[in-house]
Amino acid sequence: MGRDLQLRVATPEDLExxxxxxxxxxxxxxxxxxxxxxxxxxxxxxxxNVYLVAARGAARIGFVSLTxxxxxxxxxxxxxxxxxxxxLTESDLFEVRILTVERRWRATAxxxxxxxxxxxxxxxxxxxxxxxMGRTELLTMYLAAGLSPVGRTVHxxxxxxxxxxxxxxxxxxxxxxxxxxxxxRLRSTVDWQLDMPFAPRPDGCEHGGASFxxxxxxxxxxxxxxxxxxxDVLDAWFPPAPGVRAVLAEDPAWxxxxxxxxxxxxxxxxxxxxxxxxxGTLAVGAGSSDLIYRAFGQWLTPGSRVxxxxxxxxxYAHVTERxxxxxxxxxxxxxxxxxxxxxxxxxxxxEDGRYDLVxxxxxxxxxGRHAPAAELRSLIAAAPGRTRWWIDEAYxxxxxxxxxxxxxxxxxxRVVVCSSLxxxxxxxxxxxxxxxxxxxxxxxxxxxxxxxxxxxxxxxAAVAALxxxxxxxxxxxxxxxxxxxxxxxxxxxxxxxxxxxxxxxFLTVTLPPGGPSAARLVDACRRHDVYLRDLSPLSPEYQGxxxxxxxxxxxxxxxxxxxxxxxxxxxxxxxxPLGALSPGAPGTGSAR
Numbered sequence: 001m002g003r004d005l006q007l008r009v010a011t012p013e014d015l016e017x018x019x020x021x022x023x024x025x026x027x028x029x030x031x032x033x034x035x036x037x038x039x040x041x042x043x044x045x046x047x048x049n050v051y052l053v054a055a056r057g058a059a060r061i062g063f064v065s066l067t068x069x070x071x072x073x074x075x076x077x078x079x080x081x082x083x084x085x086x087x088l089t090e091s092d093l094f095e096v097r098i099l100t101v102e103r104r105w106r107a108t109a110x111x112x113x114x115x116x117x118x119x120x121x122x123x124x125x126x127x128x129x130x131x132x133m134g135r136t137e138l139l140t141m142y143l144a145a146g147l148s149p150v151g152r153t154v155h156x157x158x159x160x161x162x163x164x165x166x167x168x169x170x171x172x173x174x175x176x177x178x179x180x181x182x183x184x185r186l187r188s189t190v191d192w193q194l195d196m197p198f199a200p201r202p203d204g205c206e207h208g209g210a211s212f213x214x215x216x217x218x219x220x221x222x223x224x225x226x227x228x229x230x231x232d233v234l235d236a237w238f239p240p241a242p243g244v245r246a247v248l249a250e251d252p253a254w255x256x257x258x259x260x261x262x263x264x265x266x267x268x269x270x271x272x273x274x275x276x277x278x279x280g281t282l283a284v285g286a287g288s289s290d291l292i293y294r295a296f297g298q299w300l301t302p303g304s305r306v307x308x309x310x311x312x313x314x315x316y317a318h319v320t321e322r323x324x325x326x327x328x329x330x331x332x333x334x335x336x337x338x339x340x341x342x343x344x345x346x347x348x349x350x351e352d353g354r355y356d357l358v359x360x361x362x363x364x365x366x367x368g369r370h371a372p373a374a375e376l377r378s379l380i381a382a383a384p385g386r387t388r389w390w391i392d393e394a395y396x397x398x399x400x401x402x403x404x405x406x407x408x409x410x411x412x413x414r415v416v417v418c419s420s421l422x423x424x425x426x427x428x429x430x431x432x433x434x435x436x437x438x439x440x441x442x443x444x445x446x447x448x449x450x451x452x453x454x455x456x457x458x459x460x461a462a463v464a465a466l467x468x469x470x471x472x473x474x475x476x477x478x479x480x481x482x483x484x485x486x487x488x489x490x491x492x493x494x495x496x497x498x499x500x501x502x503x504x505x506f507l508t509v510t511l512p513p514g515g516p517s518a519a520r521l522v523d524a525c526r527r528h529d530v531y532l533r534d535l536s537p538l539s540p541e542y543q544g545x546x547x548x549x550x551x552x553x554x555x556x557x558x559x560x561x562x563x564x565x566x567x568x569x570x571x572x573x574x575x576x577p578l579g580a581l582s583p584g585a586p587g588t589g590s591a592r
Contacts, residue, residue: 004191005054005056005061005110005113005186005189005190005191006053006054006056007052007054007113007114007191007193007194008052008194009053009194010050010051010052010053010063014051014063015046015051016040017060018051018053018063019040019046020039021060021063021100021102022041022042022098023036023040024039025100026041026098027041030157030159032156032158033156033157043075045071048071050066050068050121052114052118052194054101054114054117060102061101061108061110062099062101062110063098063100064096064097064098064099064100064114064115065096065097065098066094066118066122067094067097068094068125068127068540068543069091069092069540074093074095074131075095075097075133076095076131076154076163080152080154085131085150085152087129088131090129091310091330091540092127092330093127093129093131094127094129094540095131095132096118097132097133099118101114112179112182113190115175116175116179116183119168119172119175120194120198121194121196122168123172123196124195124196124519124537125536125537125543126311126536126538126540126542127168127540128169129168130147130165130166130168130171131150131163131165132147132164132165133154133162133164134147134161134162134164135160136160142164145174145178146166146173146174147164147165147166147171148164148165149163149164150163169322172200176199195519195520195523196519207314207315208232208233208234208533209230209233214228214529215228215230228529228531229529229556229559229560230550231530231531231549231556231560232522232532232533233428233533234365234505234506235426235428236425236475237550237551238426238478238553240425240426240427240461240465241426241464243464243465243467243468244425244427244464246464247460247461248457248460252457255456255460256457258456259452259456260452260456260459261459262452263446264284264454264459267432267434267459267462268434270462270463270466270467271284271434274466274467274469275404275436276407277406277410277436278410280442281436281437281439281442282434283434283435283442283446283449284432284449284453285435285449285453285454286431286453286455286458287420287431287432287433288392288418288419288433289315290431290433292316292319292418293323294448295390295416296320296324296357297323297324298444298445299388300320300324300357301324301326302324303326304320304326304327305326305327305328305354306320306327306328306329306358307331307349307350307358308320308359309330309359309360309361309364310330310332310541311333311339311364311366311367311535311538311541311542312364313365313392314537314538316359320357326356331345331349332541333367333369334541339367339368339369339500339502340369341369341371343376343378343379346379347379347382350383350384351382351383352384353384353385353386353387356386356387356388357387357388357390358388358389358390360389360390361394362392362393362396363395363396363398363399363502363503363504365504365506366506366533366535366538366548367502367508368501368503368504368507368508369502369503370403370503373402380408380412380415383414385414388414388415389414390416390418391405391417391418392418392419393405393418394419394420394423395424395505396424397473398479398480404419405417409436409437409438410437410438412438413440415437416436416437416441417435417436418433418434418435419433419435419436420432421462421466423505424476425472426465426475427458427461430457430458430461430462432454432458432462479551480503482554483505483506483507483551485554485557486551486552486557486561487499489558490507490509490549490564493564496512496515497512498510505550505551506549506551507548508547508549509549509564510542510546511545511546512545513545516568516571517544518534518536518542518544518545518546520571521568521571522534524570524571525563525567528563530563530564532547532548533547533548533549533550535547535548
């Protein structure tokens with residue numbers, strides 16, 4: 001198999017062959033279904049599920065079918081009730097079914113490659129668990145792939161199936177390990193026409209910031225920063241306050257070569273003054289990620305149970321699930337509810353005290369919704385005493401600093417507030433953040449804080465920023481106006497787009513069902529040096545159709561709108577290969 005081995009989403013022209021091959025294999029060869037005079041085998045999910053196809057040149061080799069959770073039904077529903085198989089009620093469950101390969105290709109890499117492609121497609125849509133029916137005579141193969149029986153057997157015609165399940169992360173590890181040599185060879189030879197990279201990131205977490213790759217991570221082409229619109233990260237569109245720029249320019253050589261105050265004492269004192277908090281309730285770090293890793297590493301173990309809102313900032317799932325190995329549950333936020341947190345529903349979810357930690361990002365990233373402080377205070381007050389609450393207020397300035405729960409965190413040992421100075425204060429490159437906790441908890445975290453946790457330039461900048469609240473308040477107000485203008489312009493491009501503004505320095509755009517995927521829109525916009533964030537890997541709630549766009553200044557917002565308009569004009573006609581849009585990039589197909 002050479003470069004002509006192709007992986008793609010099925011086109012309309014593929015469907016007749018799929019139905020004919022299904023009939024040959026499952027009716028004539030295996031006897032699962034009665035033969036049909038027309039020689040075709042279809043089912044009730046056709047037209048809604050997704051087929052991935054392997055082909056070699058003009059010859060189609062095999063396919064696999066995927067049923068996403070947003071359809072609301074699975075093939076397994078024909079055989080088992082939801083009471084008999086409760087995992088069918090999970091909101092992040094994808095069904096993988098009817099992996100089928102032409103007889104002459106069954107001894108090749110086609111089947112493993114289709115299995116791998118299915119996992120990559122599911123992960124790229126935020127899937128966390130799969131369910132499948134495996135023929136009992138092939139059970140050893142499925143077990144070797146990492147799937148586990150759930151204890152249910154299904155009979156269909158002459159065949160008997162075991163119902164199997166597995167978590168996407170673990171299945172990907174098993175597949176990458178077992179087929180590592182094969183996948184490494186195929187990576188450079190397969191014509192991968194799917195809308196996600198062939199391989200996941202090494203750490204398994206989809207971070208933002210692909211725009212810096214276009215600028216140049218070796219820093220040799222920094223002039224490219226003037227051409228690239230980095231709307232895939234939520235850095236501020238405005239510059240830091242004049243006092244920040246002045247202190248950084250005063251003596252940069254000294255700031256670069258001089259060790260900062262060991263414990264960032266001056267920064268801690270400035271935060272305490274600006275936020276009217278006792279200094280003993282504070283701990284600082286090189287950005288909120290530093291604090292998340294440090295605090296969670298102290299508090300949590302693989303035996304801990306954590307509740308995350310879904311969708312939410314992806315680093316929390318990465319740290320709790322992949323780094324620490326906690327048991328993580330999701331509190332589902334729903335589009336039909338405006339992505340808001342329902343306090344009564346969240347209260348019911350935590351009332352039995354099973355959770356060691358509940359994480360709430362407020363305003364939420366990526367939905368941009370803000371939960372009123374009064375609601376959260378009441379919810380926390382009624383929650384079990386053993387449950388710790390982590391409130392991430394990285395974007396709170398856009399909703400109003402009076403909405404902070406920092407005062408509660410300073411006195412209640414169950415509550416910790418984390419606040420980044422990066423996004424609201426235009427200091428993303430500086431990496432400075434703080435958390436607020438009652439004094440004993442804060443002291444414990446400071447004990448595990450290394451000396452010089454924040455660089456001297458970052459301490460100088462953060463202190464100067466906190467001393468100019470009027471400047472930033474004005475910038476936050478102007479951000480709201482820019483966001484409204486950007487939202488109106490994007491909504492005017494196409495009446496089928498759903499533009500959601502919310503309260504922070506970003507908005508989301510959702511493409512219509514049956515249209516191009518978010519990944520294809522993101523890739524097409526990159527032709528114009530405009531970088532957007534595909535939210536699909538964060539949650540299946542986005543159905544592979546939503547992008548997040550950071551608010552920029554008037555000129556860059558105009559470039560964002562123009563790039564989206566040009567991309568939509570190219571993408572509207574149908575599932576054109578992505579390679580036709582972006583020379584040298586992998587292609588894609590659209591989910592039907």
